[in-house]
Amino acid sequence: MTNREIHVRFCELGKESRRIVNELVAMLPEIARLEIFKDYGCASVYEYACKYAGLSYAVVQKALWVEEKLVEAPKLKEALREVGVHKVALFATLANAQNDAALADKVKHMSKPALQELSKELRGNATPKMTIDLDAELQFLFNKIKKQLGIESDQEALKAIFKAHLEQKDAMKQSHKKVQNIPGDEKSKNKKQLSEAKNAADTQPTKSHPIKAPSGEHISVSRYIPAKIRKEAISKTNGKCTYPTCIKTFENLHHQDYFAHTHNHQNLVPLCKVHHEYAHNGLIQGENPQLTLSNETNYYDELYRKARR
Ligand SMILES: [Zn+2]
Ligand SMILES: [Zn+2]
Incomplete structure (x- = not known):
């Protein structure tokens, strides 16, 4: 054998x-x-x-x-x-x-991890909470920055601070990349593109769809999500899974309006693996995902469910 x-x-x-x-x-x-x-x-x-x-x-x-x-x-x-x-x-x-x-x-x-999450949520135990103690020095710094930002709410101020920090890091990474961009690096670039495309593959693994644009000319929309659109979708949640109570980094970009049907990359939703399973099992519907225990699945969900088994 x-x-x-x-x-x-x-x-x-x-x-x-x-x-x-x-x-x-x-x-x-x-x-x-x-x-x-x-x-x-x-x-x-x-x-x-x-x-x-x-x-x-x-x-x-x-x-x-x-x-x-x-x-x-x-x-x-x-x-x-x-x-x-x-x-x-x-x-x-x-x-x-x-x-x-x-x-x-x-x-x-659904898979065991996704079912465990669903069970937790149905029992009302899914909202994550984190408490951080701030000593005198940290309270002073936090209040000072809050004042500078002109933001009253603690939560909103923290969000603004974190976002600014991430954006700064991103900018640093970008400028670092420009310096490092030397010839002969094609192999690793191709590898990255391949994994991005794989990640982007949602309901149906179709390579490209020639479709008719409203203006009349034929355009081809690829299954591969252009970096700019991908980045826009991810930045909406700062890379977090879109599901409200989830604290994980997104793992899949889900086509909210079913790619194979509309052939476009609008309404891309970053989701972790578990909540991507939610989306294809009728548990998430609509733009702002909230749990609905329904059996409503469409043709593309069925393809996903079949492929998972
Ligand atoms: Zn999906
Ligand atoms: Zn999630």
Whole structure:
């Protein structure tokens, strides 16, 4: 077997093994309810699950707990067979008859980190807060700069200070680059362009679209986002993920109005990986992203969801 063949076989078996474990776990509540374990020399369902399937105490406990919690969420319970108990358990205390279908859809299509974030947010624990103690010297400096800036609000003043600092750093970087721009550096430049283009790839990996401009002439809009437009989009949030409560640096530029449909680079939204998943799973809609637990996805979202699986 070649290395590639070994790897492919390993992944196939891994997938199969996860499917089997999910099936076994889904059977546990019934085994417990009917006390089937007693007929086979076991004192509890825990002992039975360990003896006959090698399942750990923690997994059995989770499976029984989830079963108990999901009485009003049959769709989410059913999804357990497909995605396993761990993803479903994240929503066990949140699920109800109203959100059952939406949550079942999310556990089937989203990654574990994104689901963890969603669960946190639905429980109201997602707003980050940071407290910094300022000693006398720092308070003096802060008040002095605030006065110079003429800004009353502490938050607005801090924003202005940080922004000025970043802009200054950017300007320094730019002038440094100009000095360093020596011939023979093409290779690294190409590499950078490639990674930028990859990052920019959103819903559909299309190279270029000849489209008709309003004036009548044909123009070609490339999937590659020009540096200027890219920079504009990122500067709107200073490189932060656009999602209001997120403190991560953006990782993807998301086409809010679906690139493949409109062929332009307007409405580019910088998002981290997790919130990009939100966007393609019907959780973020509109210009200013707020969480909506909906199942509204379009054709391009479906492409994204398929590619992720
Ligand atoms: Zn996207
Ligand atoms: Zn984010």
